[in-house]
Amino acid sequence: MRNAMGFVAGLIFGIGLIVSGMSDPAKVLNFLDILGPWDPSLAFVMGGASVTAFLGYRLVWRRDAPVLGKTFDLPTGTTIDAPLLTGAAIFGAGWGLGGFCPGPAWTSLAMGAPGTLVFLPAMLVGIVLADLGKSATRLASKGA
16 A cells, blocks of 8 residues: 555656646756746745645644554654765756656556656666665675
8 A cells, every 4th residue: 555655746746847847858958047037936846845744744643543554654864974975976966957855757558758868867877876786885895
């Protein structure tokens, strides 16, 4: 049931991306181009999402446990380190250059947007390489 609800949540997210126009990389790039044909609509979408998330969290934290689980899965890491900063920089550069981040890229693929045919395979290769790099680092640290 948890996987089904995760699928439904992802589907709602994808529909929201399409309705808001955020699956169009040109719209995202126009938001980032403050000296060109600037489009502030992404700021309104992010603001609406922030308000919705804020209200949703206020309701969820009143519960002792999630509806479909025994405990809340909360991140425990608080360290700002080189891998975090490197990942953020790569994410930001990819978003700025391509106009895509992972969620909208998958949505754009379903809509047949041509840029996704380059972006998604590159993103997947990056994910695999990052995972291999983490595994190699863990193995090296255990052997030292």
